[in-house]
Amino acid sequence: MTEHTVKAYGDELNHLTAEVARMGGLVEAQVADSIECITRRDVPLAQGIIVRDDKLDVLQAEIERKSIKLIALRQPVAQDLRRTVAAMKISLNLERCGDLAKNIAKRALVISEAEALTALTRSIERMGNLVTARLKDVLDAYTSSNVNRAVGVWWRDEEVDEHYNSLFRELLTYMMGDPRMITSCAHMLFVAKNLERIGDHATNIAEIIHFEITGEDMISERPKNTAL
């Protein structure tokens, strides 16, 4: 990349990217922990996630503030402008992922009071691993400015959706089989939905990265089936 005449400007841009990457790391950890507190019924971990979510909100606000300040003072154009806007938009998506992880942790607190549903938590864990892998891929693509990796994540969103649909059916069977499990299963259903939406945010981030680097929108139509 060409260097900026004003060194501070380049530093500010790098700083912004670094902040987004740090926020990404935090969100990755939050999402991974939220899945773990579901599978291991770990109450202290769940409480920790809920507390740590505040930090994400602060980071997001800070990134937004810095981006706006950078736009106002340096008036970036072309790639620099895309980079600034991308940082702002990605941080918004990440903040949403953090909220969803917090919601999963809250539900984990409720689920941990009921009887264990081993088979179900295993399905949730599988879906969770898939989603965290997507999140990791897309953040790797961001820090290494690799368009192809981002496009790869975008293409593979279908897998997460399929997992969600299959979990939905599995949960219905359980609920019909034993009405006493409906409370836990309903919470599990929301957990699955939250994971699916974290996957959607990962594809959003992939689109933002694509625009940041190439300056063009993703045009081709993604293979999609009817989601619920």
Place this chain on the structure above:
Amino acid sequence: MAMPAPPSPLQRLSLRLLGLGCVGVLALLILALTGQAALGPVLVMSALVGGLTVWLALPPRSGAIGQVSEANSASARPSQPISPPFETILRSLPEPVMVIAAQEIDDLAGQRIHFANAAAKDFFKIQDDGALLITAIRNPDVLEVVDEALFGNLAGEVAYELGGAQDRYLRAFVRPLGAALDGRRLALLMMRDETNARRNERMRADFLANASHELRTPLASLSGFIDTLRGHARDDAAARDRFLQIMATQAERMSRLIDDLLSLSRIELNEHIAPEGSVDLSQVVADVVDSIGPLLAESQVQLVLDVPRPGLAMAVGDRDQMVQVAQNLIDNAVKYSRGRGPVRVECLTNLTGEAAIALREPRAARLALLTPDDVNDGRYVCLRVTDSGPGIARQYLPRLAERFYRVEGQKSGERSGTGLGLAIVKHIINRHRGGFGVESLAGSGASFVAYFPVQPEA
């Protein structure tokens, strides 16, 4: 002839420092040679810190050490041990080692990877020295201990998990290195891969859970028949023969189950290490077709082969494991096609991941069960096995590769499977960094696609 001049105070100091470094280097070498895993990290860390202080504190790096060794060689003694340059040793260490430099606290964009050895560059995909730390490592816990080492002079260690298709567990050790000459703070970051240990632990638990659960059914039936044979069927020759036949089948099923569980465990153990061999997929298919000759003859299923001549479908892989993939897929196809129609086996070369799982039949449902990281860039050799079975409804597709998963209402014939075949296939392909997909139309058969990275032409 002039006598060598006595060393100046400065030289004496550097010599002493070098001596310290040498002790570190030696400790390091001994460790590398003996492979003391238990004591390893702590000793290696102290050795590294000792050596690094010398190496980083003497500017310019190579010059200073070079001069000192010249001074040494002036009073050359034949028994003097030859120590290779510290940097070379660092670079060739098998575990990732990095030196982090930072300007001021809370400036993320100022924390840079001052030095990374080959293992670190490879593992964290670091392009060049001076890259931002945050581009390589995002884990908040690791960043925190690095911060503490840089600005609080505290040593620390933290275990963390690296998500992704192939799980990795790492332990990061951080030691403060003080300030460099230009005022930047330095810290040493070293990683140890604990994936194997964690995998072993988890696998033992999984194996026990699976084995105890899945073996219970055949075991219960065995003990039931034993009771019957001891009791009222004792003198009934016809019943005894029938029961023994059933017991033999159950025992055989149990042993197949244990075989499959063990082979799954073995594959999982090495899943994070990509294979390196070169395998001809056509040859693999030919071998499998030969080996299932008896099954084909017995089930009277016709096999249609569409395979390029040997040498054209070369993949990067482990031959035995690829044979297992082809064997499981073709076995399954033959089982489900019995009495319904032919099985088609095709090998395709030089496809992108997207093309490999492209739909053949527009009305069919398609699902990628496993997708490699570089689905758009990489080139793949692809094995496609199409059966003439009843097909699988769309809603069952996502769970196909789960262990012990069975599609409701489906029977795989008398010789029922263990429910692990496709799970094994998926794990092998994941190890090969390939992809796995299924296409199915209820009522007219399913087709499974496994694709492996192409062996680049030499």
